[in-house]
Amino acid sequence: MxxxxxxxxxxxxxxxxxxxxxxxxxxxxxxxxxxxxxxxxxxxxxxxxxxxxxxPRVQLSYKELEQSGSVSVFLSPTDGLHSHSVLLDEERGRLLLGTRDSVYLLDPDHLSRAPRKISWPAPRDRVEMCKLAGKNAHLECGNFVRVLHNYNHTHLYTCGTGAFHPMCAFIEISGRREEGVFQLLSGTVESGRLKCPYDPRQPFTSVLTDQFLYAGTASDFLGKDTTFTRSLGPPPDQHYIRTEISEDYWINEARFISAHPVSDTYNPDDDKIYFFFRESSCDRSDKSVLSRVARVCKNDVGGLRSLTNKWTTFLKARLVCSIPGPEGVDTHFDELQDIFMLPSRDEKNPVVYGIFTTSSSVFRGSAVCVYSMADIRAVFNGPYAHKEGPDHRWVEYEGRIPYPRPGTCPSKTYDPRIKTTKDFSDEVVSFIRFHPLMFRSVYPLTGRPVFTRVRVDYALTQIVVDRVMAEDGQYEIMFLGTDAGSVLKVVSITQENWSTEEVILEELQVFQTPTPILSMEISSKQQQLYVGSGAGLAQVSLSRCHxxxxxxxxxxxxxxxxxxxxxxxxxxxxxxxxxxxxxxxxxxxxx
Incomplete structure (x- = not known):
């Protein structure tokens, strides 16, 4: 050979x-x-x-990784990261880390080099109020930075939990890392409600695109009301929008995972935000957890008479990740943990990788399922689900569907007379208010997971994927973080009959003290993996061929x-x- x-x-x-x-x-x-x-x-x-x-073909401890020159670790000078956010900007050679009361500017090539730091603690009175509310002074009553996004070429937008009183601000950043401008603009500090969670440990997602911030979070102190919102935006286009609060089958006790802007056609008016979450079933007889993919139009400005300042294009569908069994009995991995969108040559069609765990009391397991945007769009273009009342089951809607089809963006592609969502008829707005759920589910490309771990002493928590071209085709390498503090390097090879071969190339212990992996970012350009946990942030080489x-x-x-x-x-x-x-x-x- x-x-x-x-x-x-x-x-x-x-x-x-x-x-x-x-x-x-x-x-x-x-x-x-x-x-x-x-x-x-x-x-x-x-x-x-x-x-x-x-x-695994190769298993390496932290000490062995260190001896091979494959790992560099940044440890917070305080007492660990606990909750944090990471912003990797390959274009500008920046790596930013948000932790408790601080934002660090790191060298993405050498994490061990001295970083630059912005101190941003929560106001003292907020910390005291947080303690009086019975929260943990060490793990909850601080300003845990959860939002870090590029706003433009010279500014970042950041938000922190603010000792259960979320706050946001702009950071000015320009010039070289060592001596350039890096400062928090105190005059821009504003409320972070509906942009950032109150609880530093609450699952949460946000994405900033075209100067609009889209966020999935809880809107209250107790974390009961969960919503997907849009805020910010350049004037005069600022339109604050959120999901409908009075209808629990829009979003019910959600745990948000990720959000991504995706172009559906060549017309920017059709651009959408796709977001992923898991939620409790709203059926009273069913207490299960369901994984979802949802979408909204970027140009949605709410309804005119109904759904004012609410999404009028919100639709959601179930994501299924299961192993088919005999007599139609599937083994379901129903709790979505992480999503990675792998770009393709067609920017409208990234490949969607998802990590799921099982809520079963019978066995413990995790799985990776892969979805196509074409299949996701097909479900959103399919039949709607209908429910007569709280005690009824969801069934396929067979009535008349109003025009334009609910969930369609106002666009010249479909009807030049409808310029904004405020031009939608009352019938369209009313329909989507009570029919946000699609009847069909989204199934994986191969009909089953491409990688599965069952009856092991860990669960998968994070995923990033790198695409590699080989002489005999194209391969995707998955890096999977676990709650045991290890990282698996996996290649899954799909055969002609759609069966898959799993090859675990490496199992790496990237921190000296094993702690659950909380975040991962990959730099294909630098051939580096950035792994975050409560112990710190680690930089790991993608390969150790020798x-x-x-x-x-x-x-x-x-x-x-x-x-x-x-x-x-x-x-x-x-x-x-x-x-x-x-x-x-x-x-x-x-x-």
Whole structure:
């Protein structure tokens, strides 16, 4: 076989298998110098469906990562990060970290270098009120920075919890990192209600685009009223919009995950914000948690007589991530934890990666499901769901649908007479008020997860994905954070019959003290992964090719798309057009 243009020598192989109580285990060994490859566990799920679980090829502790020169860690000079936000700006070479009472400007190439810092504590009286309300002085009664976004070329917009009294402000930033301007503009401090959560530990999302801030958060101190809002915006286009509060089946006890601007057509009037969340079922007989994808039009300014200052284009659909079982009984991973949008050549069609966990009391498990924007749009263009009353079930709506179709953006694409959402008829506005849910669900591209972890002592929490071109096709490498403080580096290979092969290339302990992974950002340009936890922020190289071995066969059998044999060593391979992941000898090893 060839890797990186260099031919490898044949490899001797020994393999055997046996059957145990939980399934069949197959071991394959090459000559003693090679890694143990191909160990596969077949775990029986409650539905009776078995799922293959591969074992990491390489497992590295924090000390081993440090010795290999693959990790650099920033530890907050105070007492950990607890809750934080990260802004990676590859274009300007900036990395910003929001923590308790502080915003740091870090060197994205060397986290260990001394950072610049802005101190931004909560007002003393707010801290005292927070303590009197029974909140934890250390973990809750501070200004935990949860929002960090680029506003324009010279300013950032930031918000913090403000000791359960959210506040926002602008930061001026320009020039070189070491001596440029980096200051909080105290005259711009304003209320952060509906822009930032009260509770530093509450799931939350926000995105700033075209100077508008879209946020999914709780609007009250107790965290009961959850809503998706739009605020800011350049004058005179400032239109504060939120979800309808009186209808609990719009959004019910939501935990927001992420939000993304996506163009649906070549007309910018059709641009939408897609956001992802999980919520409690509003059916009284069903206390389950459901995962959702929702969308609103960017040019939505609310209704004229009804839904004033409320979304008039809000629609939502269920995201399904499950393993099909016998007799139609699926094993569901129903609690969405994280979303990553992988760009494609067509900016209107990014690939959607989601991490889900199960709420089952029978077994513990996590899964990664992949969705296409085409499938998501098809569901939003399909039938609506209808509910006669609180005690009734959702059914397909079969009545007349008003014009223009509810959820459609006001646009010349459809009707030049309708210039804004205030031009929608009362019938359209009334319809969407009571029919925000789509009847059909969104299913994964392969019909099932591309990666599954069940009956392990951790759950998946975060995901980022890097696209790598190889000689035999295109591969997506997933980096998965866990609540045990580790990061899995995984490649999932889809076969012609839509089955998937999971290959865990690495399992990395990126912090000296294992703590749950709270955030991850990836820089394909710098080939770095930034991992945040309560212990700090770590910078980890995407590849460690030299650890795979000293001979060509070992490099080949690792099956790491980042690595190739250059004739002398296993090293980072740059030319995507010649890199090969599935080579002849790796295929032989797994047959």
């Amino acid at each position: 060839k890797t990186g243009g260099t031919e490898c020598e044949p490899v001797e192989r020994l393999s055997w298998s046996f059957t145990g109580g939980q399934g069949r285990i197959r071991l394959s060994l090459a000559h003693p110098g090679l890694l143990v490859l191909g160990m596969v566990l077949l775990v029986l799920l409650p539905s009776g469906e078995s799922v293959k679980q591969s074992v 650890l795979y071995g000293q001979v060509c066969a070992e490099c080949c059998l690792a099956r790491d798309p980042y690595c190739a044999w250059d004739g002398h060593t296993c090293s980072r391979y740059i030319s995507a057009s010649k890199r090969a992941l599935s080579s002849d000898c790796s295929r032989e090893q797994t047959n």
